[in-house]
Amino acid sequence: MDRFITLFASGLSLGAVYALVSLGFVLVFKSTRVLNLAMGEFLMIGTYIGYFLITYLGFHFIPAILIVAAIMGMLGLFVHYGVMRNLVGRPFFAIVLVTIGIAIIIRGVILVVAGPIERPRMKGLSAMPVDVLGAKVEVYNFIILGSALALVLGFYLFFRLSRLGLHMRAVAENLQASSAMGISPDRIYALAWFISLAMAGAGGVFFGHYTASIDLNLAAIGIRAAPAAIVGGLDSIEGAIVGGLVVGTLEQLGAGYFGADYRDVIPFLILTIMLYVKPAGLFGSPELVRI
Amino acid sequence: MASEKFITEYRQDMRIIRTRPQRVWAIIIAVGLIGLPFLLTNGWSPPANLPWGAWMTVINLSLTAIIGAAAFNLLVGNTGQVSLAHAGLLIFGTIVSGWFGPVLGWNFWLVLPISLLLGALAGLVIALPALRLKGLYLLLATLGIYYFGYFVYKAFLIANVGFQPIIFQIPRVPGWFPWLNDGDTGLAVSNNFRWYWVIMPITALSLLFMSNIIRTSEGRAFAAVKARDTASSLVGVSPVKSKLLVFMVTSAFVSMSGALQSYFLSARGEDSYPFQITLDYAIMIVLGGFSSILGAVFGALFFYGGPVWIDWIRQETPVLRDITFLTSYRSEINLAVFGLLIVVVLVRSPEGLSGAWKRLKAYFAKWPYSL
Numbered sequence: 020m021d022r023f024i025t026l027f028a029s030g031l032s033l034g035a036v037y038a039l040v041s042l043g044f045v046l047v048f049k050s051t052r053v054l055n056l057a058m059g060e061f062l063m064i065g066t067y068i069g070y071f072l073i074t075y076l077g078f079h080f081i082p083a084i085l086i087v088a089a090i091m092g093m094l095g096l097f098v099h100y101g102v103m104r105n106l107v108g109r110p111f112f113a114i115v116l117v118t119i120g121i122a123i124i125i126r127g128v129i130l131v132v133a134g135p136i137e138r139p140r141m142k143g144l145s146a147m148p149v150d151v152l153g154a155k156v157e158v159y160n161f162i163i164l165g166s167a168l169a170l171v172l173g174f175y176l177f178f179r180l181s182r183l184g185l186h187m188r189a190v191a192e193n194l195q196a197s198s199a200m201g202i203s204p205d206r207i208y209a210l211a212w213f214i215s216l217a218m219a220g221a222g223g224v225f226f227g228h229y230t231a232s233i234d235l236n237l238a239a240i241g242i243r244a245a246p247a248a249i250v251g252g253l254d255s256i257e258g259a260i261v262g263g264l265v266v267g268t269l270e271q272l273g274a275g276y277f278g279a280d281y282r283d284v285i286p287f288l289i290l291t292i293m294l295y296v297k298p299a300g301l302f303g304s305p306e307l308v309r310i
Numbered sequence: 311m312a313s314e315k316f317i318t319e320y321r322q323d324m325r326i327i328r329t330r331p332q333r334v335w336a337i338i339i340a341v342g343l344i345g346l347p348f349l350l351t352n353g354w355s356p357p358a359n360l361p362w363g364a365w366m367t368v369i370n371l372s373l374t375a376i377i378g379a380a381a382f383n384l385l386v387g388n389t390g391q392v393s394l395a396h397a398g399l400l401i402f403g404t405i406v407s408g409w410f411g412p413v414l415g416w417n418f419w420l421v422l423p424i425s426l427l428l429g430a431l432a433g434l435v436i437a438l439p440a441l442r443l444k445g446l447y448l449l450l451a452t453l454g455i456y457y458f459g460y461f462v463y464k465a466f467l468i469a470n471v472g473f474q475p476i477i478f479q480i481p482r483v484p485g486w487f488p489w490l491n492d493g494d495t496g497l498a499v500s501n502n503f504r505w506y507w508v509i510m511p512i513t514a515l516s517l518l519f520m521s522n523i524i525r526t527s528e529g530r531a532f533a534a535v536k537a538r539d540t541a542s543s544l545v546g547v548s549p550v551k552s553k554l555l556v557f558m559v560t561s562a563f564v565s566m567s568g569a570l571q572s573y574f575l576s577a578r579g580e581d582s583y584p585f586q587i588t589l590d591y592a593i594m595i596v597l598g599g600f601s602s603i604l605g606a607v608f609g610a611l612f613f614y615g616g617p618v619w620i621d622w623i624r625q626e627t628p629v630l631r632d633i634t635f636l637t638s639y640r641s642e643i644n645l646a647v648f649g650l651l652i653v654v655v656l657v658r659s660p661e662g663l664s665g666a667w668k669r670l671k672a673y674f675a676k677w678p679y680s681l
Contacts, residue, residue, distance in 0.1 A: 054446055105657045111446060112392045113656050116596050119589050120652030127646025131639045239585065245450055253446075284461045287454030291439075294451045298443060 034267025059241015065223025252303020
């Protein structure tokens, strides 16, 4: 039972990171129909910048997250205006391949700048164990879960209540009608990229506290978050959160009980089952097929 | 008298080699393919220190990869089934050849067809998601196949060779011909030169097979499925059959290419198949160009030859040679250059290298009236 609680708690915090990453996925997909397979690499940039800020420069956790999110958001604007804007209307596989190209560039640049060596995890958060129902759980798990959920909730309120959020929903629902009403889709796309990469950056800083070591294998989390997005539904914000938590928890429990080799397999097993049973996901809208 | 060559029959239109220039090119390529290894291994010293010695390995590696890339192109480019399963299938080919070859001790010449047949069976299983999903969802569903394959691969390695790499024995040509003899009966395929004569015919036959498929009614059915699979079923094409068939054929070839590559590289360990492999083949077909066999050839040659070429430029250019930064991070910089190339190619000229080649040919064909 103790083991279960420990695994469950760390699974929830892993799931919170997944939720952030798959929220980034979903947000960009919902508004621009681009499946961003470079999400893990973007998260990795966030981790490395966060590592530099926290471990080398001694920043506190919260300002570090804000700085990383701001830098990554700017990078998102650059990705949109520099690359993605030229690709509107191309077949989707070409666009997916462009994100793969971006992922490869990021890997190369990080290898040159930071080198292939493994680094220890960040220590911006307290690792003091707390007693939960008799099991010891490190306190950073709760901080990660809490702050990730706060970020997600903040975004959700923005998306539902603010005027810009309304514009985003309008563009996602009907591109022509919304641009006829005076909303600039280009700026909404840029905003989606900004928020998506800022989320990835924040997720990267969280994950840097959670992971065993910081190296290029971090980027695999972007691929493993794809199942989270599918489980929730590729075009559903609520689904991304639920999917992230479900996949993260199941993965952590599975890896804990069966062995670390199962870690990569479990999310994709969930993905495969989900695609067979309900391809649209738990909260997603089913795709209409044109003959 | 006809001012140009006109095509008057469907049979003429469907030939692989249709015009006189194409025939000339085919002969040049055939002579080049036969002459190339002799030129490269006989110590011929070309100008400007081009590293000829390194090319033989590069050529053999790209010849094995061309099979996989052409199959991938047939699947994604010609049939529109966006799948990222080929890395998993390369692993599958390695597992099959590792089991029948090193573990059971069967002959290489037997293992290769087995990997082809079992690859076709694996293709049937992989095709199952394609019957239900398409586009983006298919891509995501096949993304997991790499992880399943790698999981099995690791278990296979641990069960059979422990934590070492699995060693593939050097294949031997049977001693049927008296001139192919190295003392023992037969000839060990032990160096790059001998490997070339094993790999090149296999690659050539595979490419011929795949370009023939495109010309048959099945190939036209593939194109119909790519255009719109629901509509194609209304005109009598069976999308289910076409999808199963294309996955079977391409998986068989990718699996065989994995087996061939394992034997050529002779040791395959736990870290031989990183996730990067999935991306490598995407690089090849993007840079080479979608939906053409020629694109796969260009892409694979460029993927393996590019780094050697970039290295050569760096060593021979006076200013670049002195920058130690470039030398100490060469593989990382090559990686970044490839990523940059993908983005630039996809944004600027989506047809890739084979498209550029076609434009070049059109330029000379229409000269002096070309742009």
